[in-house]
Each structure stands twice: as C-alpha cells, then as structure tokens.
Amino acid sequence: MPRTLSDQRRAAVLEAATRAIARNGLAAPTASIAAEAGLSVGSLFNYFPTKTALLNGLYLHLKHDLAAAVAEPPIPDGPLRDRAGEGWRRWIRWGAADPDKQRVLMLIETSHELTDQSRRDGTAAMQGADALFAEAQAGGPFADQPLEFLVAMVGALAATTMEAVSREPEQFDSRCHVGFTAVWAAIGSGGRSSDTGTDGKRSQA
Amino acid sequence: MPRTLSDQRRAAVLEAATRAIARNGLAAPTASIAAEAGLSVGSLFNYFPTKTALLNGLYLHLKHDLAAAVAEPPIPDGPLRDRAGEGWRRWIRWGAADPDKQRVLMLIETSHELTDQSRRDGTAAMQGADALFAEAQAGGPFADQPLEFLVAMVGALAATTMEAVSREPEQFDSRCHVGFTAVWAAIGSGGRSSDTGTDGKRSQA
Amino acid sequence: MPRTLSDQRRAAVLEAATRAIARNGLAAPTASIAAEAGLSVGSLFNYFPTKTALLNGLYLHLKHDLAAAVAEPPIPDGPLRDRAGEGWRRWIRWGAADPDKQRVLMLIETSHELTDQSRRDGTAAMQGADALFAEAQAGGPFADQPLEFLVAMVGALAATTMEAVSREPEQFDSRCHVGFTAVWAAIGSGGRSSDTGTDGKRSQA
Amino acid sequence: MPRTLSDQRRAAVLEAATRAIARNGLAAPTASIAAEAGLSVGSLFNYFPTKTALLNGLYLHLKHDLAAAVAEPPIPDGPLRDRAGEGWRRWIRWGAADPDKQRVLMLIETSHELTDQSRRDGTAAMQGADALFAEAQAGGPFADQPLEFLVAMVGALAATTMEAVSREPEQFDSRCHVGFTAVWAAIGSGGRSSDTGTDGKRSQA
DNA sequence: AATGAATGAGCATTCATTCAT
DNA sequence: GATGAATGAATGCTCATTCAT
Numbered sequence: 031m032p033r034t035l036s037d038q039r040r041a042a043v044l045e046a047a048t049r050a051i052a053r054n055g056l057a058a059p060t061a062s063i064a065a066e067a068g069l070s071v072g073s074l075f076n077y078f079p080t081k082t083a084l085l086n087g088l089y090l091h092l093k094h095d096l097a098a099a100v101a102e103p104p105i106p107d108g109p110l111r112d113r114a115g116e117g118w119r120r121w122i123r124w125g126a127a128d129p130d131k132q133r134v135l136m137l138i139e140t141s142h143e144l145t146d147q148s149r150r151d152g153t154a155a156m157q158g159a160d161a162l163f164a165e166a167q168a169g170g171p172f173a174d175q176p177l178e179f180l181v182a183m184v185g186a187l188a189a190t191t192m193e194a195v196s197r198e199p200e201q202f203d204s205r206c207h208v209g210f211t212a213v214w215a216a217i218g219s220g221g222r223s224s225d226t227g228t229d230g231k232r233s234q235a
Numbered sequence: 236m237p238r239t240l241s242d243q244r245r246a247a248v249l250e251a252a253t254r255a256i257a258r259n260g261l262a263a264p265t266a267s268i269a270a271e272a273g274l275s276v277g278s279l280f281n282y283f284p285t286k287t288a289l290l291n292g293l294y295l296h297l298k299h300d301l302a303a304a305v306a307e308p309p310i311p312d313g314p315l316r317d318r319a320g321e322g323w324r325r326w327i328r329w330g331a332a333d334p335d336k337q338r339v340l341m342l343i344e345t346s347h348e349l350t351d352q353s354r355r356d357g358t359a360a361m362q363g364a365d366a367l368f369a370e371a372q373a374g375g376p377f378a379d380q381p382l383e384f385l386v387a388m389v390g391a392l393a394a395t396t397m398e399a400v401s402r403e404p405e406q407f408d409s410r411c412h413v414g415f416t417a418v419w420a421a422i423g424s425g426g427r428s429s430d431t432g433t434d435g436k437r438s439q440a
Numbered sequence: 441m442p443r444t445l446s447d448q449r450r451a452a453v454l455e456a457a458t459r460a461i462a463r464n465g466l467a468a469p470t471a472s473i474a475a476e477a478g479l480s481v482g483s484l485f486n487y488f489p490t491k492t493a494l495l496n497g498l499y500l501h502l503k504h505d506l507a508a509a510v511a512e513p514p515i516p517d518g519p520l521r522d523r524a525g526e527g528w529r530r531w532i533r534w535g536a537a538d539p540d541k542q543r544v545l546m547l548i549e550t551s552h553e554l555t556d557q558s559r560r561d562g563t564a565a566m567q568g569a570d571a572l573f574a575e576a577q578a579g580g581p582f583a584d585q586p587l588e589f590l591v592a593m594v595g596a597l598a599a600t601t602m603e604a605v606s607r608e609p610e611q612f613d614s615r616c617h618v619g620f621t622a623v624w625a626a627i628g629s630g631g632r633s634s635d636t637g638t639d640g641k642r643s644q645a
Numbered sequence: 646m647p648r649t650l651s652d653q654r655r656a657a658v659l660e661a662a663t664r665a666i667a668r669n670g671l672a673a674p675t676a677s678i679a680a681e682a683g684l685s686v687g688s689l690f691n692y693f694p695t696k697t698a699l700l701n702g703l704y705l706h707l708k709h710d711l712a713a714a715v716a717e718p719p720i721p722d723g724p725l726r727d728r729a730g731e732g733w734r735r736w737i738r739w740g741a742a743d744p745d746k747q748r749v750l751m752l753i754e755t756s757h758e759l760t761d762q763s764r765r766d767g768t769a770a771m772q773g774a775d776a777l778f779a780e781a782q783a784g785g786p787f788a789d790q791p792l793e794f795l796v797a798m799v800g801a802l803a804a805t806t807m808e809a810v811s812r813e814p815e816q817f818d819s820r821c822h823v824g825f826t827a828v829w830a831a832i833g834s835g836g837r838s839s840d841t842g843t844d845g846k847r848s849q850a
Numbered sequence: 851a852a853t854g855a856a857t858g859a860g861c862a863t864t865c866a867t868t869c870a871t
Numbered sequence: 872g873a874t875g876a877a878t879g880a881a882t883g884c885t886c887a888t889t890c891a892t
Contacts, residue, residue, distance in 0.1 A: 036851095055347055057262065059886060061854095070853045072890085081887065133345075140342065142260055172413055179399045179410065183417060186391035194384045205384065208377055208421060212388060215420030216413060241876090265862060275878045277864085286862065446872095465757055467672065469865060471875095480874045482869085491866065543755075550752065552670055582823055589809045589820065593827060596801035604794045615794065618787055618831060622798060625830030626823060651855090675883060685857045686884080696883065 040077050042067040044091045047084060052130035056085070056137055086148040089138045092131050093152040099124040100159040111214070114162045118188075118210050121159065125192030126199060132192050156181075163217055172218030183216045245282050247272040249296050252289060257335035261290070261346055291353040294343045297336050298357040304329035305364040315371055316419070322367045323393075323415045330397030331404060337397050361386075368422055377423030388421045450487050452477040454501050457494060462540035466495070466551055496558040499548045502541050503562040509534035510569040521624070524572045528598075528620050531569065535602030536609060542602050566591075573627055582628030593626045655692050657682040659706050662699060667745035671700070671756055701763040704753045707746050708767040714739035715774040725781055726829070732777045733803075733825045740807030741814060747807050771796075778832055787833030798831045 046067035050058040060081055064074040078084035100120045105113050125132040138144055153160075160181050167173060167180055191209035195202050251272035255263040265286055269279040283289035305325045310318050330337040343349055365386050372378060372385055396414035400407050456477035460468040470491055474484040488494035510530045515523050535542035548554055563570075570591050577583055577590055601619035605612050661682035665673040675696055679689040693699035715735045720728050740747040753759055775796050782788060782795055806824035810817050 072853050075888070137345065140345070175413055182395045182399065183392065186395040187388065190387045190391040194387065208380055212417045212421035216417035277879060278877050280863065281876060482874050485867070547755065550755070585823055592805045592809065593802065596805040597798065600797045600801040604797065618790055622827045622831035626827035687858065688856050690884065691855060
C-alpha cells in the first residue's frame with residue numbers, strides 16, 4: 031500500500047504550508063509550498079485539489095494538533111480550577127513552542143477561505159478543551175452567556191498570551207498566570223469563593 | 236489652478252477600501268476599491284502611491300478613528316474604574332457600530348504590509364485610551380507585566396467583544412460587562428478591595 | 441507679445457527632453473520632462489500636442505543645432521579637403537561637447553516615432569554640411585554611390601568618433617584624425633593624388 | 646516527467662522577439678512576443694524570468710549568431726586583407742539577409758536594458774571576428790588607437806552598409822567594397838604597400 | 851503516482867492625454 | 872495660459888490549476 035508514503039507527504043505539505051504561510055501570509059504561492067515540502071506542484075494538487083482545500087485541511091490539522099496537545103495525556107482529576115489551569119498551560123505551551131501554527135490558524139480563521147463545515151469541525155475538535163471552561167462557566171454569574179462567546183474570549187486571550195510567551199519564553203509562568211486570571215474572570219468565576227482565588231494567598235483576603 | 240487633491244476623495248477611498256477589504260480580504264483589487272470610491276484606478280494612485288501605502292494609510296486612519304471615538308468627548312472625572320469602563324464601552328460601541336472597521340484593522344495588523352513606523356504611529360494614537368488601563372494596572376499585582384502585553388490583552392478582548400456585540404447588538408450591556416470583567420482581571424485589579432470588586436453587588440456576596 | 445516667453449519655455453522643454461531621454465530613453469515620461477523643464481504637464485502639452493510631436497520637434501531642433509554648429513561661422517575658403525576636415529572637426533566637437541544631444545538624436549532616428557516629413561526636414565537641414573562631403577565624392581571612384589549612403593556612412597563614423605571623444609576629450613585630435621581618414625576613404629578620395637594623403641604634412645614624411 | 650523546457654520553444658521566443666521588436670521597438674509587449682511565438686504569456690516567463698532577461702538573452706543570441714556567421718566555415722588562409730575582406734562580406738551578408746536582427750541588436754545595445762555582463766559577453770563572442778581587424782591595425786599608423794574604438798568604427802560601418810544592402814541587395818558587391826575601403830582606412834592600413842592597396846594606384850606611392 | 855511546463859485570467863502600476871479650475 | 876488632478880487603456884508579471892509525459 032502506498033498509504034504510508036501518502037500520509038508522510040501529506041503531512042509534509044501541511045508543515046510546509048504552515049511555514050510558508052507564516053512567512054508570507056495566505057498569499058504564499060502553492061508552488062512555494064510544494065517546493066518547501068519537497069514535492070512538485072502537480073503532486074501537491076494530488077493531495078489537495080485546490081488551494082482552498084489545502085487551507086481548510088491545514089486549519090483542521092492545526093486545530094486537531096492543538097486539541098490533542100491540550101487533552102493528551104489526560105488531565106488528572108482534581109478541582110476544576112486546577113484542571114482548567116493545566117489545560118490552559120498546555121494550550122499556551124503549544125502555541126509558544128511553534129508560533130507559526132498559531133499564527134496560521136488565526137490567518138485562516140479570519141480569511142474567507144474557511145468553509146462553514148471546516149469551522150464547525152474545528153470547533154468540534156476543540157470541544158474537549160472547551161468543555162473544561164464551559165463547565166466552569168456553568169454555575170456562575172455569566173452562565174447565560176453563549177458558549178461561543180466564552181470560547182472566543184478564551185481563544186483571544188490564549189492567542190495573545192502565546193504571542194507574548196513566544197517572544198519571552200522565560201516568562202511562561204508569569205504570562206500564563208495573567209492570562210488565566212483573565213480567562214477565569216471572563217468565565218465568571220473570578221470572584222467566587224469556591225475558586226479559592228487564582229492563588230491561595232488571595233483567598234484569604 | 237487645477238482641481239485640488241481633495242480630502243473628501245481621500246476619505247472616500249479609505250471608506251471604500253474598508254468595505255472592499257472587509258468583503259474580500261486584503262486581496263481586494265485596487266480597481267474595485269477605486270470603483271467603490273467613485274474614482275478611476277489612476278486617481279486612486281494619486282492619493283496613495285502604492286497599495287501598501289493605502290493599507291498603511293487605512294490602518295492609521297482607522298486607529299485614529301478608534302482613538303477619537305474612545306477619547307472624545309472627554310471622559311468625565313470619576314473613579315478610575317468608572318472611567319475605564321466608559322472608555323471600554325465606547326471602544327466596543329465603535330467596533331460594533333461598524334464591524335468592517337475592526338475587521339480591517341485586524342487584517343492589516345496581522346499582514347506583512349504594515350510598516351514598523353505605521354505600527355508605532357498606530358500605537359501612539361491609542362496612547363490616550365491605553366493610559367486608562369495602564370493606570371489601573373499600575374498599583375496592582377500585575378504591575379510588572381509589560382504594558383505591551385496588557386494592551387494586547389485588552390485589544391484582543393475588545394475585538395472579541397465587538398464581534399459578539401455586532402452579531403447581537405441588543406446584548407451590548409451584557410457582553411460589555413463580561414468583557415470588562417476580563418479586562419479588569421487581566422489588569423490585575425480584579426480582586427482588589429479598592430475597586431469594590433468587579434461590580435458593587437458582587438462584592439457584598 | 442508673449443512670444444519671447446513662449447520661446448524660452450519651448451526651448452526649456454527641448455533641453456529638458458534631451459536630458460530626460462538621454463537618461464531614461466524614449467520611454468521617459470512626459471511628466472518628468474515637464475518637471476525638468478520647470479513646467480506643468482498641462483503646459484507641456486500646450487507647446488507640443490503629443491509626445492510624438494515633441495519627439496519630432498526635438499529631432500529637428502537637434503538637427504538644426506548640429507547643422508548650425510558645423511556651418512557657422514562660415515568655413516573659410518581653401519582646399520576641399522581642408523574645408524571638409526574643418527566641418528568634420530566641428531561636427532565631432534558638437535557631439536563631444538554634449539553627448540546627450542547626439543545620443544538622443546540617434547534614439548529618435550532609430551525609433552518609429554519619426555515621421556517621414558521630419559526625416560526629410562532633418563536631412564535638408566544638414567544639406568550644407570553634407571554638401572562638403574558630396575563635393576568630395578563627386579569626381580572620385582565612388583561617385584556612383586547614392587548620396588544617402590555616403591551621408592549615412594559619414595554619420596555613423598561621426599557618431600562613433602563623438603562617443604569616443606566624449607569619453608576621452610583629450611584624444612580629440614587623434615580620434616578626429618582616424619575618423620576623418622575613414623570618411624575620406626568612404627568618399628572615395630582616400631587614394632587620390634590631389635589629396636596628397638590623409639594630411640599634407642604626413643605625406644612628406 | 647513533464648514536458649521539458651524545449652530549446653525549440655526558446656528559439657521560437659527569440660525569433661518572435663526579434664520580429665516584434667523590429668516592428669514595434671523595445672516597447673513591444675511581452676504578450677505580443679509570446680503570441681507570435683505561439684506561446685502563452687505565462688510560458689514566455691518560464692523561458693525568461695523578466696523582459697530584461699529576454700532582451701539580454703536575445704542580445705547574446707544575436708551576437709553569437711552574427712559571430713558564427715562571420716567565423717564559420719573557417720576563413721581559408723591567405724593574405725590578411727583577403728581574409729578580413731571575406732569576414733567583412735560575411736558580416737554584411739548576415740545583416741542584409743535579415744535586417745531585423747541587426748536592427749534589434751542595435752536597439753538593445755543603445756537601450757539601458759543591457760547589463761554590463763551581457764555587453765562583455767557579447768564583445769567576447771565577437772572576438773574572433775574582431776581579431777581579424779585588430780591584426781590589420783597592429784603594425785599600422787593607428788596601432789595606438791584603442792581596440793574598442795576600432796571595433797566600434799567597424800561596427801558602425803557594418804551597420805550602415807548592411808542597411809544599404811538590405812535596401813538594394815543587388816548592390817551587395819558595390820556597397821561592400823565602399824564599406825570595406827572605409828574600414829581598411831579606419832584601421833590605418835589604407836595606405837600601406839603590404840596591402841597592395843585598396844586600389845592599385847596607392848601602392849605605387 | 852509524480853513531474854513541471856503550459857495556460858491565461860487577474861493584478862498593481864504607469865503614463866499620455868484631457869479638462870475643470 | 873497655466874496647473875495638476877482625473878482618466879483608463881496598456882503592460883509586465885504572478886499564480887492556481889491543468890495536462891502531457
């Protein structure tokens with residue numbers, strides 16, 4: 031079966047596309063992507079019939095990559111806030127480890143290339159991660175806010191935090207903490223006693 | 236004397252570019268922008284010598300537009316939190332009133348067309364608005380976070396909030412409140428007694 | 441009468457065109473010519489209704505300029521060969537003094553912008569100078585060659601000689617001598633006893 | 646394996662460019678050249694990445710074409726003057742057989758599109774032909790003239806002679822003779838006995 | 851399946867010329 | 872007359888996609 035070869039090449043294309051698009055924007059020529067992947071133009075179009083298909087495929091690939099990075103290995107049981115915090119840190123770590131991925135994800139998301147189906151699929155892929163935050167929102171004062179809005183807020187904060195961390199990796203803990211504080215507040219849990227605060231000291235106030 | 240380069244026409248170009256780019260992305264043809272502005276292609280290039288110049292000009296125009304919308308009329312004196320909240324609401328209102336502007340601002344910001352100079356100028360234009368949040372950050376637990384990071388967080392939250400409000404304008408108050416809660420938390424004022432909490436009612440709980 | 445003013449400006453345009461075209465070729469924008477002449481585009485088109493008209497006007501202007509440089513002040517009487525030699529030196533001096541003029545003349549001549557009428561007029565203007573060489577040709581072995589061919593040969597030799605002299609002005613005498621030797625040969629007088637060689641002094645050696 | 650970049654097509658482009666440029670000047674649209682070569686615009690740019698590259702390639706192609714026409718088949722041994730004369734006739738024949746080539750060569754040479762490298766390469770290609778004339782110059786009175794000047798003189802005379810012959814092909818011998826007489830004079834051999842004279846009379850002096 | 855040349859619609863930009871002031 | 876903004880056809884070049892090999 032030529033399956034294995036195909037998968038490898040497909041992955042190479044996605045990786046090359048990530049680099050090329052991070053560097054040159056969505057206008058990055060398919061030819062340059064193919065070259066970067068070590069393929070001919072013609073072959074690239076065997077894996078993705080159009081550039082739009084490539085972009086949508088890349089979007090889903092990155093979304094799943096991110097979702098996996100957040101959800102695996104499984105986050106150990108514990109207080110919701112701890113679990114959410116761990117998910118958050120994984121999220122940020124993913125983006126800071128390879129800023130290109132995050133940037134490209136956003137570029138595609140804000141473009142008009144993304145089909146509704148892809149957008150839905152991407153959202154579905156993140157459901158595991160999102161659930162963590164949705165749960166926290168549930169009982170709080172912002173429980174009536176649409177999940178979509180919540181998820182968007184968390185995503186925006188994550189993007190900003192990643193970017194900051196990728197510029198100063200040694201500030202990972204510090205920026206993560208600030209970002210999570212905002213996330214927790216956006217979820218509506220910011221002031222609840224059950225959270226015992228962002229850190230223990232605060233809760234004694 | 237010939238017809239003089241008219242500010243009106245320049246403004247028309249910027250407005251047309253905003254619409255066209257919101258609709259078709261940065262790849263929107265200059266010809267379509269010119270047409271939408273009621274000008275010939277050639278004339279567009281009298282006002283902006285290159286497409287990049289147009290994009291940079293548009294970016295600055297929108298940034299100043301936003302800055303003015305936040306800062307004018309002057310926000311009346313009062314507790315810092317109230318003033319920041321008023322600035323925040325104006326910000327969201329600006330973006331929700333014309334979502335194209337906000338979208339285009341972000342598209343340009345994440346593209347490679349923006350010169351460093353423009354970026355600096357754009358940041359400078361927003362200084363008035365940013366100061367409001369910087370002041371709040373000053374004495375708090377996040378005082379050591381770089382202003383740049385703070386500003387980026389607030390900006391990201393604003394973008395998300397605007398988008399939500401532009402989809403459901405009647406939820407202006409509700410979304411604004413959530414967004415501001417996150418902002419205030421990101422600034423590090425989320426839990427300070429001097430703020431009497433995110434809102435008065437809550438602190439009594 | 442605004443005649444004087446007009447003539448000045450017209451001359452300024454021609455001079456500016458010479459510089460601009462020497463620098464950028466026939467594709468030199470009319471706008472740049474106008475600017476170099478200290479005029480507005482619109483005004484330039486008052487003096488020359490089209491770019492082609494400007495080019496033809498410039499051609500004739502340069503041809504007359506050259507013709508005058510060769511013919512004035514009148515070449516004193518003397519042996520034909522001396523008179524021709526003096527004409528030749530004046531010709532070379534003209535081109536070496538301002539190589540732009542010569543280059544532009546050739547550019548226009550080899551372009552498709554030149555009308556037949558202009559070409560004829562240009563030829564007519566040079567008749568005085570050409571006559572000097574035609575006379576020399578008359579009795580010789582090449583008397584049956586068409587005047588047009590003779591003139592073209594002399595022109596080609598002049599162009600080459602000018603170019604060489606404009607690069608090394610101190611070699612004026614040397615290059616002039618070589619050039620004239622070729623001219624005289626092309627005319628068919630190269631070996632006639634009446635010429636007593638390329639120059640009288642030498643033949644006595 | 647895909648269709649391979651074909652030498653035939655490349656040649657077709659050069660030929661088409663020669664015709665189109667002879668007809669319309671250097672401003673001949675690339676599209677028209679492509680069409681004349683039976684190619685699409687896009688393909689033309691596969692063979693030559695820019696119009697400037699095409700022009701430089703065309704220049705070198707024509708120079709080599711001319712050089713080959715002069716040098717091949719090898720000129721049989723014999724007196725220098727005879728060999729030079731044979732080279733000269735071949736040169737003229739080349740230009741008269743296809744005046745477009747010569748015209749285009751000159752157009753490119755006098756434009757600003759030609760790179761220094763191309764100019765050098767073009768000169769190098771002609772070295773074989775030029776050597777013939779350089780040798781003749783060597784021992785004569787003009788031996789101290791720079792080779793460059795000599796070559797330019799010969800080239801100018803050739804261009805003029807070609808043009809005349811292409812207009813009246815039946816005058817080939819006659820014009821060739823006149824041209825060569827001038828060439829030989831420019832080289833300084835016009836009066837030397839070893840040449841047995843351009844014409845018999847001289848050698849007796 | 852892989853390759854890369856071929857295709858041509860599409861785009862930013864230029865520039866001669868016109869015309870309102 | 873003078874000015875220079877307005878016009879839009881024309882041009883070099885790009886790039887997604889196709890297809891012969």
